[in-house]
Amino acid sequence: MTIVAIPHRITDSTVDFDAARMSPESLILAVRHASGDRNKVAAEEFELNLTFGNRWADDLSEQPPRFYSIDGDELTIPPRSSVIVESAEEIGLPNNLFGLILPKGTLFQAQGVYPLQAKIDPRWRGRLWLLIINSSNERRVIKRGQALAAVLFLETNRTVRGSEELRDSVPAPNRPATTRQRVLRRLSSIPVPLWAAAISAATTLLVNLLAN
Template identity: 30%
Template sequence: MAVIHLTDRHTKDRGIFEKNLESVSSYVFVNNSAVVDQFEISLTIGDSYTNMFPAREEIFGNIPEEGVLIRPKTAMLFTTAEVLNLPHNIFGVIFPKGSMFIRYAIMIPTTKIDPGFHDNLYIFVQNMGSKPYRIKRGDVIASVSFFSTDSTPSEIRKTQKPSHKGRMPRLRDSILSVLRRIAERTWELLVAMIGGGIVLTIIQKVWG
């Protein structure tokens, strides 16, 4: 089993991908927005997220322009902007970025992508730290590398996550999104007020 050298083994041409599904020189299909390195593809935050579990298609909401705040000891599930399609003889592994945990205590579990998968991905993000962390669309959150299998099955079931691309936001989703933003703003204001009060108290004691 070897790591796929993506420079020669990825394509954005659907015809080339389909033609080589079972070939020893099969390709990983990626959409135009994907940033492909020699041995990995960067995964970035897409348009949708949920903080309600178990996650279902209908509870995903749109990420606002200012992003979403993950509070300490909480988790969210995000979609990626990247769309992948794997052939029959390649599987993928999603790896977290080490700097995310070292700097911000943001944990992202390692996840396998089955051969035949076709869709954008779900990324589970957990804040293990003591400070809120803001995530915005386009943020690089993880990477994915690919490995060859020992054999190539002639038939394989295509898998994908539940799709919600293109759905119109429901009234309930819109209301929840507004309430989340209000709660985030309130939290930030409260933290600022507490911090300001502590600083003022210290100044009064020093100069009292």
């Protein structure tokens, strides 16, 4: 797989995105929703930041999960605990790109706060749920619009067929939870010290794979 340089591959046009989703020159749909506005997302050479939107949840065992709007512009995370937050960004991937969600090193070094590493499958479209972990012994505050994670995009060695989009909408009360939702429930219950070891191992493995 090749890491994609993305400044010229990003669009906020759903028409352009849909027209090119099967093409070798496919586009990434990236729109930031803030204060009712819909804005194109600026990106660095090889990564796109995911920022804290407006909703969070602390218990995914409920059906459906109960999300809350933040009170003001900040959310406090208790020591050695985790919360689910929704990104301000709506991301759409074409049929030939794959996304990796990685921690922001500066956030972890300064506060001991980091997101669970995760993936974005080809054909995904929607906002993203991030499991944010506070590994410190202090309360930590994250703010609306703060960058919490970075996304790298990789080209797949084949184009995934099908036009149906993948979305992780909140399930209806009588609908079984998706696999991703069940996994998030289990992960949110794992003690934080185990997260640190898992993140370290996963990061080392990823670096080795990309180096090869």
